[in-house]
Amino acid sequence: MFGKRNSETLIVGAGPIGMMTALALAQNGVRANIIDKANRTCARSNALVLNPASLEAFNRLGIVDRIIDNSFRVDEIVFYDDSQVRETVKLKDLDIAFPFLAIVPQSSLEDLLESELKREGVSILWNHRATHIKHMINGIELEVDKLVERSIGYAVAHSEKLVDKTISFQTKLMLVADGYNSLLRDRLGIEATSVGQTSQHALFDIETDAYPDREIRISINKGLETVQYPMIGDMSRLAFQFEGMTLPSDYREKERMPVQASFEQEKLLGDRHLYELIQSRCPWNTGYINRVIWRAAAPFEIRKVKMLREGHTVLLGDAARTFAPTGMASLNQGLQEAERIADTIKNDLGKSELLLSLDRQLEEFExxxxxxxxxxxxxxxxxxxxxxxxxxxxxxxxxxxxxxxxLERLASQLFIHLVIPQMVDA
Ligand SMILES: Cc1cc2nc3c(=O)[nH]c(=O)nc-3n(C[C@H](O)[C@H](O)[C@H](O)COP(=O)(O)OP(=O)(O)OC[C@H]3O[C@@H](n4cnc5c(N)ncnc54)[C@H](O)[C@@H]3O)c2cc1C
Known part of the structure; x- marks a missing residue:
């Protein structure tokens, strides 16, 4: 053990949820350390829709304009069966502060959050990988490997990560936002259980000559979803739910490299299959595809952990729970919860009732x-x-x-009365 760092609050994971928590805390005068095992923000569009309540949260943090400037605005969601429009849901008809969706690639959102954190004087400690947790009476001791990159290879240059040194972080409160394949959740022995059907989706970010309308198109055909999300520029995302192949969970690892080196599962993600999918599954005109910018496939398990707090450690974001992908609830709930948890911490940090207040808050989330x-x-x-x-x-x-x-109001446009117990608009 070579180094020691102390802080009142430590955030593990600088994904959107960890960064949003750090930003909301910083704006309330609580300086947290934030670490991430990767060397930078993610390089891909992954989750890309911000809903009206998330935009309100960003408004309270004073960054909504920057987000909207970097986004494609969507006013409607159009539902199709295999051949025709069945329903149109209009956000623009709602009397709310932000009656639209902002489509922002996750990479842009993460870059923006990082730059806002810098402005608040918070630097993310990249290349810091949490490894082991030790519980203490008044907090946590976390073992963290500080990584360095070493270039290797001649014909194809690439790098490997080595442990430069191991640091002990001591903290009164640790917020774990280390994502879907959370290592710390496993270290804490907290089980995540399935609460719905896992679905698999193939994603293609494309550049087309079709001018994108201000709508998300969703087709539901024999239970399988096909979605087109317009994006800034001439881009859009096509997402095809598929069956018959089970992807391992490491397909959910975030990419940091600007170029994907090889296309595994060529059968699933190759051009031929993309054209077949468009022909058979898109009841709308996708236009001529100039190029495919990114392809990926990911499993989306719907699950939640059995316990959200263990001693002085709280699980947040995808480490705690996940939802079905099309509505982008994993990202949006996580962003809104980050703001709310930061508020609780600001009010009660250093007080004996902090853990009790956190439990009340976590119960609301559940x-x-x-x-x-x-x-x-x-x-x-x-x-x-x-x-x-x-x-x-x-x-x-x-x-x-x-x-x-x-959500209740949008459901009513479909003539569906939705009764959601104790739901809170952040
Ligand atoms: C290919 C792909 C497509 C997706 N598409 C959709 C979609 O269509 N709809 C949807 O709702 N969601 C989608 N998601 C999920 C969405 O990206 C997540 O919901 C969102 O990123 C959750 O944010 P998070 O901050 O909780 O976790 P993450 O964004 O996963 O961030 C976790 C961070 O923790 C870091 N970390 C992990 N382990 C450690 C450790 N031991 N020490 C330090 N740092 C660590 C990671 O490097 C990472 O930066 C997709 C994800 C992927 C990968």
Whole structure:
């Protein structure tokens, strides 16, 4: 052991949720250390839709304009069956502060959050990998490997990471936001259990000559979703849910390299399959594809942990729970929860009631997640509802990028009465 660092609050993971927590804390005068095992923010668009409540959260942090400037604004969600439009849900009709969605690649969002953190005087400690946790009476001791990169190879240059030194971080409160394949969740012995069906999706970010409309298109055909999200520039994301192949969870690791070296699963992600998927699954015109900018496939398991706090450690973001991908709830709930948890910490840090307040807050989150997991059961179709909509209502509701009252109001445009117990619009 060569180094020691102390802080009142330590955040593990500088993904969007860890960074949002650090930013909300910093703006409230609480300086947290934030570490990440990677050497930089993610290089890909991964989750890319910010919903109205997330935009409100960014507004409170004073950065909504910068986000909107870097985004593509979407006003409507159009649902198709295999051949025609069945429903249109209009955000622009809602009387709310931000009646639209902002489509921002996750890489841009992360870069923006990092630059805001810098402005607040918080530097992310990149190349710091958390390895072991030791519980103490008044806090946590975390063992962290400081990594260095060493270039290797001649024909194809690449690098490997070596441990430069091991540092002990001592902290009163540790917020674990180390993502879907959370190592610290495993170290804490906290199990994540499945609360829904895992789905697999192939994603293609494309550049086309079709001018993107201000709408997200979603087709539901034989239970499988196909989605087109317009993006800034002439780009858009095509996402195809598929069956018949189970992807390992390391497909969810975030990419940092600007270029993907090889296309595994050529059969799934190759050009030929993309054109077949467009022909058979897109009931709209995708235009002529000039180039495919990025391809990926990922499994989306819907799950939550059995316990959100263990001593002085709290799990946040994908480390704590995940949702179905199309509605982008994993990202949006996480961002809004980050702001709320930071608020609780600001109020009670250093006080004996902090852990109790955190538990109350985490209980609220769980109630909201359960509501999102069970949208089908909380929904009551009205007589005017289209039979196709009624039959597919669980999928339709889960793919609406909204929460709280906004989600209820969007559901009412489908003539579905949604009764969500104790939901809070952040
Ligand atoms: C290919 C892909 C496509 C996706 N598409 C969608 C989608 O369509 N819809 C949707 O809702 N969501 C999607 N997601 C998920 C979305 O990106 C996440 O919900 C979001 O990033 C969650 O943020 P987070 O901060 O909790 O975790 P992450 O963004 O995963 O961040 C975790 C951070 O922790 C760091 N870390 C991990 N282990 C350690 C350690 N031991 N020590 C230090 N640091 C560590 C990682 O380097 C990472 O930066 C996708 C993800 C991927 C990878």
């Amino acid at each position: 109630t909201e997640w359960d509501a999102l997991y069970h949208l089908g059961t909380h929904s009551h179709p009205l007589d005017m509802a289209d039979p196709w909509t009624v039959a597919n209502r669980k999928q339709l509701l889960q793919s609406l990028p909204a929460n709280g009252e906004t």
